[in-house]
Amino acid sequence: MQTKKRRKIYGIILLGVLLFLLSFLFLMPIIWVIGSSFKSAGELFSWPPSLFGRSPSLDNYVKALEEGDFNKYFLNTVFVSIVATVLTVIVNVMSGYAFAKYRFKGQTILFGIVLATLMVPLEVIMIPIFKVIVATNLYNNLWGLIIPAVASPTAVFLVKQYYVGIPDAYMEAARIDGASERNIFLRIMLPLAKPVISVLCIFSFMWRWNDYLWPKLVINSKTKYTIQLALANFSGEYSVDWNSLLAMSVISMIPVILVFVSLQKYIIGGMTAGGIKG
Numbered sequence: 001m002q003t004k005k006r007r008k009i010y011g012i013i014l015l016g017v018l019l020f021l022l023s024f025l026f027l028m029p030i031i032w033v034i035g036s037s038f039k040s041a042g043e044l045f046s047w048p049p050s051l052f053g054r055s056p057s058l059d060n061y062v063k064a065l066e067e068g069d070f071n072k073y074f075l076n077t078v079f080v081s082i083v084a085t086v087l088t089v090i091v092n093v094m095s096g097y098a099f100a101k102y103r104f105k106g107q108t109i110l111f112g113i114v115l116a117t118l119m120v121p122l123e124v125i126m127i128p129i130f131k132v133i134v135a136t137n138l139y140n141n142l143w144g145l146i147i148p149a150v151a152s153p154t155a156v157f158l159v160k161q162y163y164v165g166i167p168d169a170y171m172e173a174a175r176i177d178g179a180s181e182r183n184i185f186l187r188i189m190l191p192l193a194k195p196v197i198s199v200l201c202i203f204s205f206m207w208r209w210n211d212y213l214w215p216k217l218v219i220n221s222k223t224k225y226t227i228q229l230a231l232a233n234f235s236g237e238y239s240v241d242w243n244s245l246l247a248m249s250v251i252s253m254i255p256v257i258l259v260f261v262s263l264q265k266y267i268i269g270g271m272t273a274g275g276i277k278g
């Protein structure tokens with residue numbers, strides 16, 4: 001009996017050590033970026049290397065914010081990411097809900113077409129989308145970054161599959177009580193979808209926040225740059241301002257981390273919510 005207990009304890013300790021080592025392995029590049037953002041230019045490539053340097057300071061952050069006009073790029077990216085995420089959730093939650101809970105003519109074919117678009121790479125449809133953006137006067141406009149990203153076949157599929165797992169009994173009971181279809185969706189079915197909505201918020205926010213290729217095509221004016229375009233500007237033809245680049249990279253991580261931390265409880269709750277059977 002004692003031997004089994006010891007083996008179990010040793011197993012837990014070994015697992016803990018392995019998890020710690022793996023966590024350290026994955027987090028080390030991020031830790032190194034954060035530490036290097038406080039170093040001076042001379043210390044950045046010094047040997048032997050140190051995590052924070054001999055005299056850590058905020059000079060890199062001050063320089064990037066003042067000289068790099070990073071505040072404007074940050075606000076542009078916040079606007080694009082938040083508005084695109086809100087619209088993405090509204091459009092795709094309603095679409096997925098309709099596919100899951102209503103029956104209409106051509107439903108299967110239409111949903112098949114939506115799924116088929118998942119197999120089409122962005123590079124294939126980039127030119128037609130760009131022509132539409134130019135034709136609708138959205139070129140060099142932040143809305144040109146938002147509108148094409150709103151309808152997402154991946155999001156429709158996720159929402160549809162989630163709502164399929166929720167019993168129709170909720171809707172039938174509400175109809176018996178005289179609730180309208182709008183109230184059934186807003187007051188009953190929408191709150192039940194918090195886990196999948198949280199996933200959509202995280203994915204959409206991260207996609208828009210980290211997007212580089214599409215803003216590079218659509219945005220021409222420097223005053224409308226997003227963070228990723230601004231970070232690319234720190235790389236010149238012959239030199240790279242590594243100190244400012246690292247400092248702004250650290251700042252650009254913060255919103256994504258905050259969004260994930262604030263919504264992760266709903267994602268964990270979705271593991272049990274998804275077990276409901278109709």
